[in-house]
């Protein structure tokens with residue numbers, strides 16, 4: 001197949017042939033009885049194609065894409081793991097899928113029971129006391145969590161306006177603090193990528209409302225001094241917020257509640273399947289300790305005489321955070337995933353995620369030195385070798401060349417504190433053969449970069465489009481590869 005056939009991305013309208021149709025109605029439709037002034041004067045501009053041509057058109061388009069079901073997708077921080085197909089069955093069960101968002105409690109008991117049960121299960125898994133399933137993204141969860149903290153201090157009449165965010169936190173953390181009206185105080189991590197207790201001590205003061213910690217942090221490492229950190233904060237009256245979007249590394253191994261976390265969030269669309277990279281639908285959860293329960297957003301799902309109710313009567317609540325209650329389709333996928341795995345199974349998920357990341361890291365360490373020279377959690381942050389950097393090779397060149405070898409690129413240039421970062425999260429669902437294929441592609445790419453750097457600098461060579469001006473492509477998209 002030549003490139004033109006392989007990458008034929010003419011629009012369907014460009015393939016249209018007058019008179020061709022998908023379905024043929026034998027009976028002529030009756031002329032509608034509508035005032036002629038409302039009838040269109042010209043034919044609508046829709047493609048005229050046979051059914052088979054439509055199928056082929058869209059199937060070809062879908063094959064030009066990268067997906068978890070077709071390619072290894074090591075996009076760091078996103079947990080692009082396999083999404084068990086049974087999740088899709090549950091999410092499309094008619095009685096859930098067709099429930100109207102304004103249904104009364106009586107006709108939504110099944111959905112409410114799942115929301116309630118999910119909160120109970122996740123609280124138990126994380127060692128927390130209560131929670132809400134309302135936020136529809138990680139960042140939305142953070143905002144909910146920080147508004148809860150704000151309310152907590154307002155009610156205590158202890159007005160604090162600072163949130164400490166280490167430089168190893170996810171970028172959404174400082175954005176959240178700012179959105180919620182706080183002043184963000186950035187602190188630098190120590191040389192090992194962890195919080196430096198002395199630096200933290202210098203910045204904690206009576207104005208510090210919250211410390212926002214990403215665990216594992218964006219370097220893929222665990223805060224080993226977490227108990228000390230929490231104690232220092234609590235002695236200062238400061239709440240500790242844990243960004244648990246990457247709980248895939250910890251689930252079943254540790255309970256954040258046990259090390260004193262006051263409030264945390266989970267990303268259903270990472271830890272509990274539903275891979276979302278590229279901006280798919282999501283759902284989050286906020287879990288809290290008892291002292292923050294009263295501030296959870298309304299409505300709160302409670303259980304009374306075996307009936308689930310949406311309780312709006314919560315005088316100290318931060319109120320609604322979303323028009324309707326949750327993203328049910330993602331919640332149902334995550335719920336299916338959770339009930340399929342017991343606590344022991346979750347432990348195995350986290351362990352295998354960690355083993356896979358360390359396998360990749362140790363096999364590539366000589367050619368792509370890892371930022372933190374120690375075991376990582378579920379993902380590793382690598383950099384190009386000095387040899388590659390000397391040839392002018394950048395991380396983006398490696399990412400683009402990986403596409404030619406049939407791999408989605410890892411996360412690049414994140415975290416910001418690592419120069420030319422390449423953040424690889426293999427996830428636990430990949431087998432050793434696949435990891436070995438990826439590793440050998442990375443080794444080949446290193447060889448190419450040293451012997452013939454132009455191959456990398458001009459990659460990709462086999463994709464429908466070559467190197468794009470990414471800013472222009474985003475702002476001024478031209479979806480045709482040729483006019």
Ligand SMILES: *Cc1c(COP(=O)(O)O)cnc(C)c1O
Nearest residue numbers: 077137138139170172214245282
């Ligand atoms: C993905 C991620 C987020 C943000 O989650 P969204 O659902 O994309 O808003 C926040 N923190 C960390 C550590 C993440 O990995």
